[in-house]
Amino acid sequence: MSVKSPPFDPADPLGLDDLLEPEDLAVRDTVRTWAGDRVLPYVADWYEKGELPGIRELARELGALGALGMPLGGYGCAGASAVQYGLACLELEAADSGIRSLVSVQGSLAMYAIHRFGSEEQKRQWLPEMAAGEVIGCFGLTEPDHGSDPAAMRTHAKRDGGDWVLDGRKTWITNGSVAGVAVVWAQTDDGIRGFVVPTGSAGFSAPEIRHKWSLRASVTSELVLDGVRLPADAVLPGATGLRGPLSCLTHARYGIVWGAMGAARACFESAVGYAKSREQFGRPIGGFQLTQAKLADMAVELHKGILLAHHLGRRMDAGRLRPEQVSFGKLNNVREAIDICRTARTILGANGISLEYPVMRHATNLESVLTYEGTVEMHQLVLGKALTGIDAFR
Numbered sequence: 001m002s003v004k005s006p007p008f009d010p011a012d013p014l015g016l017d018d019l020l021e022p023e024d025l026a027v028r029d030t031v032r033t034w035a036g037d038r039v040l041p042y043v044a045d046w047y048e049k050g051e052l053p054g055i056r057e058l059a060r061e062l063g064a065l066g067a068l069g070m071p072l073g074g075y076g077c078a079g080a081s082a083v084q085y086g087l088a089c090l091e092l093e094a095a096d097s098g099i100r101s102l103v104s105v106q107g108s109l110a111m112y113a114i115h116r117f118g119s120e121e122q123k124r125q126w127l128p129e130m131a132a133g134e135v136i137g138c139f140g141l142t143e144p145d146h147g148s149d150p151a152a153m154r155t156h157a158k159r160d161g162g163d164w165v166l167d168g169r170k171t172w173i174t175n176g177s178v179a180g181v182a183v184v185w186a187q188t189d190d191g192i193r194g195f196v197v198p199t200g201s202a203g204f205s206a207p208e209i210r211h212k213w214s215l216r217a218s219v220t221s222e223l224v225l226d227g228v229r230l231p232a233d234a235v236l237p238g239a240t241g242l243r244g245p246l247s248c249l250t251h252a253r254y255g256i257v258w259g260a261m262g263a264a265r266a267c268f269e270s271a272v273g274y275a276k277s278r279e280q281f282g283r284p285i286g287g288f289q290l291t292q293a294k295l296a297d298m299a300v301e302l303h304k305g306i307l308l309a310h311h312l313g314r315r316m317d318a319g320r321l322r323p324e325q326v327s328f329g330k331l332n333n334v335r336e337a338i339d340i341c342r343t344a345r346t347i348l349g350a351n352g353i354s355l356e357y358p359v360m361r362h363a364t365n366l367e368s369v370l371t372y373e374g375t376v377e378m379h380q381l382v383l384g385k386a387l388t389g390i391d392a393f394r
Contacts, residue, residue: 010272014303019310020083027080028087034065035095043096044355046217050210052098055178055219056136059102063133067092067103069111075127077111082316086258086309093259094266097365098218100259105174106130108252110137113183113194116247117238122196126181138206140170140184140197140223141245147172148378150185150192151242155225157186157195157235164235166195166203166228172372176206176221183236184225185245194236194244203228214368250323253373254316257329258309260369261302263362264337268298270357271344285347294343301336308332324386327379335376338366 009015017025038061046052062068066078067088073079080088085107093100111130114122129135146152155168166186176182182197182204197204203226212220236244272295275286285291312329315321341363345352352359370376385391 012303013299014307016303016306016310020087024081024084024087027084028091030065031067031088031091032094034061035091035099039092039095039099043099043217044358044361046098047096047361048216048355050212050216052102052217052219055102056133058099059106059133059136061133062103063131067107068133069107069115069127069131070103072107072111072115072127072131075115075123076129076131077115077127078131081313082254082321083310083313085255086313089255089259090262090265090306090309093262095262096217096361097259097263097369098215100255100262101174101215101218104252104255104259105139106133106137108255109139109248110175110179110181110183112251113139113236113239113244113248114196117194117236117244118196119233119237121233122236126196130181135180136175136178138173138175138179138182138221138223139248140173140176140182141249142170142172144169144171148375150245153185153187153192155184155186157188157193159189160229162232164195164230164232166197166225166230168225170223170225172209173206173221173223174215175219176223177208177219179206182206182223184223191241192245194239195230195234196236197225197228197230197234201228201230214364246323249373250326253326253330254312254321256369256373257312257326257333258306260330260333260337260366261305261309263366263369264298264302264305264333264340267341267344267359267362268295268302270359271295271298271347274348274351274357291347294347298340298343302340305333305336324382327374327382330374331376331379331383334366334370338363338370341366 069077070080070085071082089100092103114126130137141150143153157164157166179199182199184195184197185192205224206221209220275291276284278285308329344359381393
């Protein structure tokens with residue numbers, strides 16, 4: 001008996017929704033509705049002004065949605081699947097990369113570090129309020145002179161009696177100026193360690209970084225640690241060496257694999273809509289072969305990227321996802337997302353640079369996403385080492 005195929009859906013040409021459970025669709029639709037109501041009507045204005053007003057209120061709303069620390073279990077966290085978290089990242093970044101970065105840094109970096117490497121006391125103290133969005137967190141790893149080589153960090157922590165004293169600087173820290181707690185990585189006599197630093201501590205400051213041309217609707221800061229004194233129990237007991245911060249980055253990069261496709265989808269949809277309504281030479285430009293070729297290529301890469309993200313999500317849920325596979329996903333999806341945004345800009349012509357459309361905003365945001373949490377070159381070398389067995393980093 002033949003089965004009638006469903007009609008072709010231009011919004012889901014591969015039928016990827018068939019891979020999702022009702023609970024997955026509910027998460028996706030909830031986050032999409034929230035982003036449509038609370039971000040999309042305002043984000044162009046925020047981007048133009050270079051600010052993210054009401055970030056604390058947005059954080060509390062995201063906490064109420066269960067989007068903060070979403071795949072973590074216990075301590076007020078939602079305990080969602082990796083695929084559900086990925087779908088949320090896609091919808092958030094379809095609104096703006098800065099909003100997805102807020103969620104990623106809160107949940108996949110700061111909260112994840114405490115959840116995986118913290119003491120029970122640290123988890124109970126910080127995670128419930130962070131999951132609710134009552135406390136915003138940040139993650140201090142990158143330094144002014146050390147990005148791709150965190151092993152060379154200069155921030156250090158020394159013991160002084162029963163306390164730790166931290167000195168150093170971190171830079172390009174999302175959420176830094178509004179954070180109530182910072183997870184800071186520092187050199188110690190025992191190797192690199194992570195510290196839970198209340199931002200009200202004496203000697204801690206977080207001046208905001210201005211004059212950005214990317215991620216403008218996002219809070220980005222330096223962290224300055226000038227003799228910050230912490231009690232002995234401020235150290236994360238479960239992490240020594242780079243394994244700790246790098247595992248946090250792997251978790252956050254997974255969200256980027258999904259999120260980049262959200263930015264790409266927003267630009268693709270904008271290009272399709274524009275091509276169907278913009279007329280030149282007496283007909284919509286979507287009726288010309290060259291424009292259709294661009295749209296077809298964009299659709300292919302967009303939905304291949306979503307399929308890749310979904311595959312990695314299922315592997316993460318099964319406990320089988322490797323860091324090399326996350327590098328594979330970030331390298332491919334961010335690179336293809338940028339290409340989709342640039343192609344969309346050509347379809348929109350001069351209107352592509354206007355903030356009345358999302359294309360240039362997403363394109364400039366993705367220039368940051370391309371290099372943060374591992375540059376293109378770093379992920380190429382991760383894969384190169386995995387493929388050849390030869391370390392070419394140095």
